[in-house]
Amino acid sequence: MPVWELLSVELLTAFLGLGLLVLGLLVPKGQKRGLGYLAALGLVGIAALAFALREAQGVVWEGYIIDPFGTYFKLLFLFAAILTCVSSFEYIGRLGNGEGEYYALIILSTLGMMILASAGELITLYLGLELMTISFCILATYRRGDMKSAEAGIKYIILGALSSAILLYGLSLLYGSTGSTLIKDISLVVNSGGVTPLMVVGMIFLLGGFAFKMAAVPFHMWAPDVYEGAPTPVTAFLSVASKAAAFAAFLRVFFVALGDSHPLWAEVIVALTILSVVVGNLVAIPQKNIKRLLAYSSISQAGYLLLGIVAFSTLGVGAILYHSMLYVFANMGAFMVATVFYNADKSDEIQDYAGLARRSPLLAAVMLFSLLSLAGIPPLAGFVSKFYLFMAVIDQGYIWLAILAVLMSMVSVYYYLQVVKVMYLGDPPPGRPAIEVPLGVQIALACSLAVLFLFGIYPTPLTNYAFSSAAAFFH
């Protein structure tokens, strides 16, 4: 396959992002809504292309790997970006400025994630990571004049810089002790048994950097504050896509390059898993703000995904792929509801969701089923994906870890149902009108709901795809 064809997904994404940037200057004020439509449609087209090329395999310039595993993640980023764009039309339109740049930044950060998922070389990987991070820094501050948004941006940029520094330091240590930045060369060195103390330090630094992006405890401190302050669609995108990108890169570096040193870092991952699952779920309980609640829930979801890494098996990788894809739809569903609700009521407080079921049955239903899927209740897809993650660790003998994760899932049902209780049993504040849901968002909500039910009732098509991608990646 020629190079341009292998890279077509990335090239088109870059083209779309830059094109939007230019168009944003040309389109007169007041008609910028069209840019959003263009972005969403363009992304749909690119997603179709990526799906058509899902079997493509090849290495570009030694350090850029196109394989089914990477393409699976690219599809995931694209789906998340599409849903983000659709839920942004209204929200960003109301901010009144910078619409063109907004969509361009969403797409450029998507490009960064794609590079992360395909990078077979450490510098390329870092490039993708920074493209993603910097785009998000700007996006987080998009509610100009809002103190919380500014705070979110500052926190993300400073802490993000710290984590990038650590990560970069780790990369340099790895390079210093192996003599190469290519993942396949590093794996050869590690394979021949040459693990030096310096390399171990580098490994942990890398791990810290990735764990920061995953929002795994104890590298999660930024997440609740940034999630709360950032514009809601950005929070949604941040919570699903950037987390998945970190997992993609982590898998490639740690399973391929450092796979043979697995016993060294295995225990650290177990520790991260326990901490994330426990802290994420426990701290979610007292939250009053829907975005903070979802932030802690997303921290706990990072913990569940880490179970797949603990397993260190094809089943584990497949389970990560499957869970992260469904997590996109469940979490985006919940955040889209939060966005629409914020547009109507200017509030993110859970108590203001009282009686939502009567004001908009659609919104309440999507929130309900998204939360139930996050909690892992059948027949929703989240049940199947958690089942796979738990089975993956049980298969490796970590039964106690699975039990802990199940117990913490039960805790999560408590705080998810708190929201449901407010929505369905609470009385709507008097005088509040029914909430109008724009058509585009209605379609997006219906799609994510359909995905949650479809792959909950008949998971095989997606599991086959996820597990065959995983098998090709992890021998």
Added chain:
Amino acid sequence: MIRYAWLVPLFPALAFPVIAFITRRLRTLSALVGIGAIAASFVLSLGILWETLTSGVTMEKPVEYALSWLALPGAKDWVLKIEAGVLVDPLSAVMLLVVTLVALLVEIYSVGYMHGDPGFSVFFGYLSLFSASMLGLVLANNFFMMFFFWELVGLCSYLLIGFYFHKPEAARASLKAFVVNRVADFGFMLGFFYLFLMFKTFNFRELAEALPHAPHMGLLAVAATLIFAGPIGKSAQFPLHVWLPDAMEGPTPVSALIHAATMVAAGVYLLARAFVLFASIPEVSLLVAYVGGFTALFAATIALTQRDIKRILAYSTMSQLGYMIMAMGVGSMTAGMFHLTTHAIFKALLFLGAGSVIHALHEQDIFRMGGLAKDMKVTTATFVLGALALAGIPPLAGFWSKDEILLAAYSNGYTGLYILGTVVAFLTSFYMFRLIFVAFFGRRRAGLHGHESPKCMTVPLIILATLTVVAGFIGAPFVPHGFSSWVYFGEPHHLEPNYFVMVTSTLVAILGIYLAWLIYGKEVISAEALAQRWRSIHTVLYNKYYIDEAYLWFFRRVVLGLAEAFHWHDRHVVDGIFDGVGDTVRWSGYRLRYLHSGSLPVYALVFFAAVVVFVLWVATPVIGGIR
């Protein structure tokens, strides 16, 4: 056609949401959707049976295809493979036809019977859901899927028994059916999970292949016995039979379809599906045979004294199911399935006939009926035909199939069960003709006058009556390539007609009818005097051996007593623990929240501290040379 077998349950499965969400307001359209869907399934089933019998699909060479539903690819030592699959062999093909045929006729009949009921559309929705689940159960190629549909038919049965939920008896009966079946289904579930643990598969054919390599015969027997709990509940065998008579609180078409022809036969079908399992363990087979035989006798004796027309039929169903289970136990799957087929036809006929009577009189006590033959000619003629078939009078369907069972018991050396079966045949013809002489002939005991039911109710009766005459010949011993060469286990065995068995059972049946005529027709023997003479026996029988009372006593004294104890324990010990845990969880959530002070330096500090700790943790052994 066989390739499209999966469509058979799909048609009614689609009809259910269509009726529930779209056509609910439009009664006629709802009925049409339901009937149209099941008619399509019926036509398809006809095609499937035809193709099965003509294209060389046999019990050994079935057609099977499946979609993987849940699996664990790449797991080290855990195996999980759950399929959604279809298994078509003569057994399932015959069963498909039986179910779709009866369901179609019952739905047509219901148009007349349920006319004017406020829940008309919902009724057709439930019937469609039931048909879909039952057909799915029949087609299932593995235990897991079968159990799924097994539970769904149970749910539909619950919904339909309680269809007149405003009647307290109906609500209670539906609850009873649900609870009793829950006990049985739990056993069933444990049984097939046990099999899965032993053989790592739910698939029927894979299990059959793996069975000879069973690790331990004792464990296998335990699993088989647990699985047999399923049929005991669903096919209303002693001691879990108590729900079936009460289930008669549901609308009569439901009794005909679910509680006579199809769902209650699911237990027998399960035994046939898993026949190799039971056949390989003689002890379990013996248990099956005796449970079936005992239930046949037990239910028939109760039927002698009942007064409610539907309850008499219900006990008769139980008794006939006992026959089928007995047939499975004595090793003749052919006989059991043949009786299932013919019984489905004539018992549906009898129930629909009873429904026609109830529709006309709004009365179920046979001693308040009488002389109906003059008012309801079609109903009477078809009902008598059905009763003759049930009694086993040649050449009607019931004669051939019942004879097959008795012959199987006789020639496989179960002489005791053979005699028991013959006695039951006598009792059967007696209680059926008691019903007929009392309700349809003689004087009008309560002055009630009937009227013939509308065409849409009588036409299904006529069709079923015709089939009752004809259907027996597919398995009659002198017919070559008949039922026994389609549905069999092991070798297709064509039993030679045994004239001793034939003549005895016919004589016994005629004797039963004659005795019933003497007592209730000509009234030369006083029924009252007999009841007086053997009052204690009559009372015991009339009260159904006091089984319900015994269960009630057990429930009130033992279960509720235990429940009280557990309740106390729950309130004070378990709740204490859980409230404590819950409070601790919530409290720790509130405490941990303070980690998030919102202060940037703290966040950065935590980040770096974590990195340092992890480095020390992992790197120290490496530096120290331990790793």
